[in-house]
Amino acid sequence: MHTDSLGNPVSVSDAASVRALDEFVMGFISCEARAVNVLSAGQDTSSIVQAYCAALHMFAESRDAVGNARPFILRAQSGAARATPRERRFIAAVAAWVAGDIALAIQLHEEQAREFPRDLASLKLGQYHCFNTGDCPGMLRIALATLATSADVPYVHGMAAFGYEQCHLMRDAESSARRAITMCRKEPWAHHALAHVMLTEGRLTEGLAFMQDVSETWTGLNSFMVTHNWWHVALFLIDLGRDAEALAVYDKQVWGVVKGYSQDQIGAVSLLARFELAGIDVGDRWQDLADHLAQRTGDHVLPFLDLQYLYGLARAGRPEADVLLRNIDAFAPRAPVSTRAAWERVCMPAAHGLRAHGRGDIPGALEGLGLALPRLIEIGGSHAQRDLFEQVYLDALVRCGTEVSLTGAQGLLQQQVNRQPESRRLRRQADAVLRALGLPVAQHARAPH
Template identity: 35%
Template structure:
């Protein structure tokens, strides 16, 4: 029986399959390289390597791609038929939940697993991503901190433990500890894109725009090389410039590393929509940039796979004038609510009201936008994403309140934002606009 990089037993692993598996996990920990290719190579070398099938299933299942389901179910079907030790069987069970859209159940199973095996790097990695996609901020921190006493700097992948801890701390507003952990992780492995991004989140939340720009620019050669997180990290850089009102820089980043390659990966298109919509709210002329982005979102209109992605798809349909696709997506969300799996709840509780609010915004029905968004903003975390990503909901709500002439609502919202983000130039601009309504 083979073992992994920290001596956990692996069933199978012959003919170098164990090395391929470990390479896949290491790539995933940095968000670099080709972990899917590594999983496939492990399966080809020894099809009885159950954790290779599990790794492949996690990678597809956590992609949020609408076409990933059959691959995840096939990976689970292959894994469940293979000999496995007790630890691996728990992984297979978690993958089974994920294959059926039961994100919360998968996360709980993996938490139990790492309670018994705190050095299971893949269980921690997959569980952390599930916590992110389900908006479970307490577990983003707790899952990693419970396991950390079993780790030390001599162990392979320790940088990833620190990087995940950094992001969990940041999402729980422990910014000082988050930044220290993230910086240490990047020192240990400069290619750790998740740790790089955790520090970027800290600086975003603390409105340290110039420091954030320097942080991202100073390490770009490392976090961009062969990285499948690089579009998201470029988006973080664009956020700093957006808050400073430097729209030319934002558009240059959009036309270059954010959407220049016209990626059709859902999570990359999320970032493209997210930054263009922020400009759209501010009345910035973005030319015809919505047209190709909306066209790439169009195949997603017929099905709701993940409500958080739906929000960004409908941004493109609304701003890009694709009413037919917007209507199809709204209908698909109605079907999703009646379906199985956790996305039914994500959509019912948060995703569908937000999509309808954005659709109303596009029609100029700003009062309806305010009603819908104000009703869900306090629970918006439950459909996933980070504080920085979900900030677009508040920005849309504020803009709708201002455009609707709702003086009281605009005043309350902008005062709240100014208190939370005092050093943000954007906060000041929005407060001035709200005050102008009051004085009218």
């Protein structure tokens, strides 16, 4: 019996496959592109090899992912009798994912964390599912279950940091992130968690300086991790009023790494939308992005993804926005049971509201987004990512222009300014609303240049 680099027994039929398994496990938990190297061992019929290959195909987050993953998970299941108990549970969790039963997948990953706390690929995958269903306590719970046994692995502290941050436990989040970075300066998930903390707490100048300082370590990462960390850099730049630099980050580091990948696409949609909401001209950038989004009208992998595909298509004036909206309406009532409520009660109204806003229909935007926002966490994504939809709703309130809508906008904006006094973007927006209400512009702390 061989073991992987974390000490977990692996029942591979070819000793050379152990290295490929380690490439997946360590590459996956460190967000490095080398995780795909497990595919080179795909000829090894060992169940755990086949399960890892199935998981990789599922991470494509496309309508073809399930079909591409299914042969691998079927082979994994057929040989599971020769696998270890740890491997059998991991196989069952991936099989549940392929079948669309995310609740069962999460349950199995939580059991794995308690019984086999050194199975960190299972931990990372369990956090992924919790994240996509808005289960922030679940993200933290599964990380803490492994922490004592895996405290020597910096990536576990990074995963715990993000779980803490999503539960709004900022001091614990920062402490865990900094511990991870002390152990391994090249820990991009910990960088990401700390960026979340600093953005939430309004530490914009500090956050920008930190992310720019560690950006030299973002090498060899998968496209999501590198583009998403640069996405965070762009958020700091937008709020600090450094518009040209933010656009340059979009052009050079966010869009164009892997244009066909879901996460790269939604990162680009989110940034372009935020640019426009901040009053920054994006030129013809929507059109290039929409050429890739147009292929997504039948995906329906995650509601969080579909909403951003739709908004990007609507902003580009593409008819595929209407096709995607019809497809969402048709798919939601027959979505897998464990995610159906998120599709029906959140994604459907939000989709109608986002298309309306993208087409300039402000009453429609207010109606659809107003219904969805109270339950928005159910579609997953981070607080910072979901903030896009809140910004769109706020923009609709301002553009509606009635006394009632402007009053609502003023209350929301001033609370945000109070939390983030460095933000030039928020200050400009708040001042404009005050003027529209016939009120004097408030005194603000001077933002750094």
